[in-house]
Amino acid sequence: MLLQPALGERVEVRYSVAQVIADPEFAAVAMADPDAETPVVPSGLDVEPTLEIAGHEMQMPRVRAVGVEQITELELVATYAREDAGPREWGTPRHVVAVARDAAGHRVVGPPVEWTLTQGNLALTAFGERLALEDICSDSPKVARSDSATIEARIGEVVSSVELEWTALPDDRRRREDPNCEQVGCSCSSGGDGGAPESVFAVFALLGFAGWERRSRRR
Numbered sequence: 001m002l003l004q005p006a007l008g009e010r011v012e013v014r015y016s017v018a019q020v021i022a023d024p025e026f027a028a029v030a031m032a033d034p035d036a037e038t039p040v041v042p043s044g045l046d047v048e049p050t051l052e053i054a055g056h057e058m059q060m061p062r063v064r065a066v067g068v069e070q071i072t073e074l075e076l077v078a079t080y081a082r083e084d085a086g087p088r089e090w091g092t093p094r095h096v097v098a099v100a101r102d103a104a105g106h107r108v109v110g111p112p113v114e115w116t117l118t119q120g121n122l123a124l125t126a127f128g129e130r131l132a133l134e135d136i137c138s139d140s141p142k143v144a145r146s147d148s149a150t151i152e153a154r155i156g157e158v159v160s161s162v163e164l165e166w167t168a169l170p171d172d173r174r175r176r177e178d179p180n181c182e183q184v185g186c187s188c189s190s191g192g193d194g195g196a197p198e199s200v201f202a203v204f205a206l207l208g209f210a211g212w213e214r215r216s217r218r219r
Contacts, residue, residue, distance in 0.1 A: 043065060043066065043067045044064070044065065044066075045064070045065040046062070046063075046064045046065075047062070047063050047064075048060070048062050048063075049063065066102060066108060068111060068112065068155060068156040069156060069157075070102045070103070070108070071100045071101070071102060071108055071111060071155050071156060071158055072101065072102060072103045072158065073100065073101040073102075073105075073158070074098060074099070074100050074101075074153060074155055074158045074159070074160040075098075075099040075100075075101075075160065076096050076097070076098055076099075076151065076153055076160050076161065076162035077096065077097045077099060077162075078093055078095070078096050078151075078162050078164055079093070079094050079095045079096075079097070080092065080093050080094060080166065081093075081094050087144060087167070087169065088144075088166075088167045088169070090166065090167075091166065092133075092134075092135040092166050092168070092172065093122070093133045093135070093149070093164045093166055094132070094133055095130055095131060095132055095133060096115075096130075096131045096133065096151050096153070096162060096164075097129060097130050097131075098111075098113050098129040098130075098131075098153045098155070098160075099129075100129070100155055100158075109129070110128055110129060111129060111155045112128075112155065112189075113126070113128065113129050113131075113153050113154070113155055113189075114153070114154045114155075114187055114188075114189040115131050115151065115152070115153055115187060115188045115189065116151070116152040116153075116154070116185070116186070116187040116188070117149065117150070117151060117152075117182045117183075117184060117185070117186060117187075117188075118150045118151070118152050118161065118184060118185065119148070119149055119150035119184060120147070120148055120149025120150060120164070120184070121135075121137040121138040121149070121181070121182075121184075122134065122135060122137060122149050122181075122182065123135075123136050123137055123175075123178050123180035123181045123182065124180060124182050124188040125180050125188070126188045126189065131151065131153075131188070133151075133164075134178075134180070135147065135166070135168060135172060136172075136173060136174050136175045136176070136178055136181070137174075137175075137176055137178065137181035137182075138168075138174070138176070139174070139176070140168075140170050140171075140172065140174050141168050141169070141170055142170060143170065144167055144168065144169050144170070145167070145168050146165065146166075146167060146168075147165070147166055147167070147168045148163065148164060148165045148166075149163075149164045150162070150163050150164070151164065
């Protein structure tokens with residue numbers, strides 16, 4: 001979202017066409033293989049791109065490519081469905097987001113995450129550092145019951161886990177044969193074969209930039 005302060009108030013301005021101008025080396029490496037999901041770039045590549053809109057250039061946050069081995073901290077944030085009416089205020093778990101940081105506390109965006117269900121019955125679908133969850137894999141309870149699950153995430157040698165708790169209702173939809181249903185101990189990886197390249201295009205320390213802009217309410 002771009003704001004035009006010259007208008008006196010904080011007015012949102014939208015443009016359909018914008019161009020990001022970065023270091024030529026960065027652009028050339030990123031576009032080397034258009035079919036690659038995570039194009040490899042040299043570790044340590046450091047650029048300060050600008051955004052050009054309607055003839056005006058604006059400075060964007062500094063972007064630095066880092067290797068997986070530089071990640072030292074991993075926090076897992078769970079989000080739940082919010083229900084304003086009914087027997088429960090909070091519904092079933094919907095997502096777990098992996099927030100990775102380096103030793104200096106900088107957010108690292110887009111690392112390859114290996115997700116594992118270590119307790120419970122849930123359907124898992126990995127989208128990089130975000131894991132989508134569905135409570136569809138167990139029998140419907142005859143009455144409301146307390147359910148729980150534990151999710152573990154691994155990035156290189158850094159491991160973290162989060163415990164989820166919610167109330168399951170008889171009218172919650174169930175699809176036990178869903179292919180995304182995981183058994184305890186099975187993993188859902190977004191990082192390929194686990195062999196970390198020297199660096200990954202999506203693994204960035206974004207200085208002064210919040211990587212997760214749209215936040216769901218936490219339980």
